[in-house]
Amino acid sequence: MASISATVAAFVHAPPEMPDAVILAGRRSLLNMVGTAIGGSGEAAIDKLAALLPAFSGPATNTLIGRPERADMLWAAYINAASANIFDYDDTHIPTVIHPSAPVGPAVLALAETLASQGRPVDGRALIEAFVLGAEVTCRLGNTLHPVHYARGWHITSTCGVFGAAMAAGRLLDLSPSQLVDALGHALAQGAGSVETLGTMSKSLSVGQAARGGLMAALLAADGYTGPEEPLEGKRGFLALHTDTPDYAAITGELGSRWEILNNTFKPYPCGVVLNPVIEACLTLHAKGGFSPSDIVSVELTGHPLLRQRTDRPDVTSGRLAQVSAQHAVAFSLLHGKADLAAFSDEAVADPDVCALGGKLAFCDDAASALDAVQIRIRLIDGREILHAVTAAKGGLGYPMSDTDLADKFRNQIAWRGLRLDGDALIAELENLQNAADGAAFLRATQPATFQK
Known part of the structure; x- marks a missing residue:
């Protein structure tokens, strides 16, 4: 043989x-x-x-x-x-x-x-x-x-x-x-x-x-x-x-x-692949509106453990690190409604509003979750919760x-x-x-x- x-x-x-x-x-x-x-x-x-x-x-x-x-x-x-x-x-x-x-x-x-x-x-x-x-x-x-x-x-x-x-x-x-x-x-x-x-x-x-x-x-x-x-x-x-x-x-x-x-x-976005569904969810919520970023108390991501393992990077200091930071990706896409090359630049990382919102992020592991899926939960200062789930992010096998x-x-x-x-x-x-x-x-x-x- x-x-x-x-x-x-x-x-x-x-x-x-x-x-x-x-x-x-x-x-x-x-x-x-x-x-x-x-x-x-x-x-x-x-x-x-x-x-x-x-x-x-x-x-x-x-x-x-x-x-x-x-x-x-x-x-x-x-x-x-x-x-x-x-x-x-x-x-x-x-x-x-x-x-x-x-x-x-x-x-x-x-x-x-x-x-x-x-x-x-x-x-x-x-x-x-x-x-x-x-x-x-x-x-x-x-x-x-x-x-x-x-x-x-x-x-x-x-x-x-x-x-x-x-x-x-x-x-x-x-x-x-x-x-x-x-x-x-x-x-x-x-x-x-x-x-x-x-x-x-x-x-x-x-x-x-x-x-x-x-x-x-x-x-x-x-x-x-x-x-x-x-x-x-x-x-x-x-x-x-x-x-x-x-x-x-x-x-x-x-x-x-x-x-x-x-x-x-x-990839539709210039970052780690596990961030694709996260960004898609944030862009959808930004487009829907109904809340102000300043009213956000916390943001919780529920996804595959690899999401946390690879992207739990608070307080990044460069555009390169931002590409593998859920804190940055969530904050920038929620604030600005985009996730292009400029969103992962040194200038974007230095934005104090992005840094502040990124600090409100938490993770919840779900081993059964697909790599291209995520659920985001936003808690607001008035007690409301906003939920959004992405089951197959754009760019994946199910949504090429x-x-x-x-x-x-x-x-x-x-x-x-x-x-x-x-x-x-x-x-x-x-x-x-x-x-x-x-x-x-x-x-x-x-x-x-x-x-x-």
């Missing part, structure tokens, strides 16, 4: 024909990722990473999405991945809360852009397929470790994403099954990521490294660099290191007939973002950055990506020559 690692490698080397729905889901995930990379490309953390390029980058051959600089292939994968994830506005796989596109997409695009420069362009269908395979491996590994891995504090996007990036790049390089196993071993040697870094610049390092490390893993394997025979299931392999009871069937079960990309979702929603989100992120980019043309290229002769050609249009702000 083939090992787990060998089974994964064989699947990536010779996958079955992908259904149209899977290709569509992969294309939509890439469109969303490019949009979030544009939106995040001007953050201070990305500026600092880009400033390292003269000292550490090779020949400037590859596109940095949303930025005027260029970088070598590995640094482009790194910085584009960090940009795509920095606002927590990227995709989310259910139930693992992995953001598969951030580590996998930039690795695929950087390699495809390099191959095109060598006269070997990757067509759009092949690029999407490689991306889907990488996302599949990433999310199946996440399913195997869920929920212990994330609960222990591992940043699951990074720790699992490096393997997906390696497999996606390996697919484009047409690695043999044995070379793909080697690439899994090289990914094992480079994986990292801690939940402790969420809300800080450090978080972007492990996401960027997952893309860079996965791409490097495939390139090393292509050059004959060898690794362990069982990097995933070995006695001291990835699964043994990260959980006590790995669910092997979650990796190999229905492989090629059940696609995890179909469980990928897109439409193509129009994704296009609007894409345009809004260009506007946020103040870039002179033709958003409609970029969206059209990405929506037709599967028919492109060169799947990475659109990258040139993501790089601005001038800035509006």
Whole structure:
């Protein structure tokens, strides 16, 4: 019987024909990722990473999405991945809360852009397929470790994403099954990521490294660099290191007939995914009115325990921390009736009214609650109570973002950055990506020559 690692490698080397729905889901995930990379490309953390390029980058051959600089292939994968994830506005796989596109997409695009420069362009269908395979491996590994891995504090996007990036790049390089196993071993040697870094610049390092490390893993394997025979299931392999009871069937079960990309979702708000139903509830209550924020005595959230575990962060001091703070999200959305990129800025965090209202928040855990559900209870000074429940937040599997929603989100992120980019043309290229002769050609249009702000 083939090992787990060998089974994964064989699947990536010779996958079955992908259904149209899977290709569509992969294309939509890439469109969303490019949009979030544009939106995040001007953050201070990305500026600092880009400033390292003269000292550490090779020949400037590859596109940095949303930025005027260029970088070598590995640094482009790194910085584009960090940009795509920095606002927590990227995709989310259910139930693992992995953001598969951030580590996998930039690795695929950087390699495809390099191959095109060598006269070997990757067509759009092949690029999407490689991306889907990488996302599949990433999310199946996440399913195997869920929920212990994330609960222990591992940043699951990074720790699992490096393997997906390696497999996606390996697919484009047409690695043999044995070379793909080697690439899994090289990914094992480079994986990292801690939940402790969420809300800080450090978080972007492990996401960027997952893309860079996965791409490097495939390139090393292509050059004959060898690794362990069982990097995933070995006695001291990835699964043994990260959980006590790995669910092997979650990796190999229905492989090629059940696609995890179909469980990928897109966020309507730039924050931790467990805050989506919270914000939706607050926006609904703000729109209904009937109370003044100054009359609020307390706000109680009843939801999945992960909501409290990940977002009970009072008195945050930065926009990045605000993205994972229920106190900030509730206060700002109740006060202002919006939850856009500006709502999670340093300026928004400094608002004394937001700080005061956030201090009135309490949590109530409900283990039976879905991740995309919440009940909010507002108690007012006159004794009234206002209740509102969200059973399936927008952006979840039960209420997915439409193509129009994704296009609007894409345009809004260009506007946020103040870039002179033709958003409609970029969206059209990405929506037709599967028919492109060169799947990475659109990258040139993501790089601005001038800035509006």
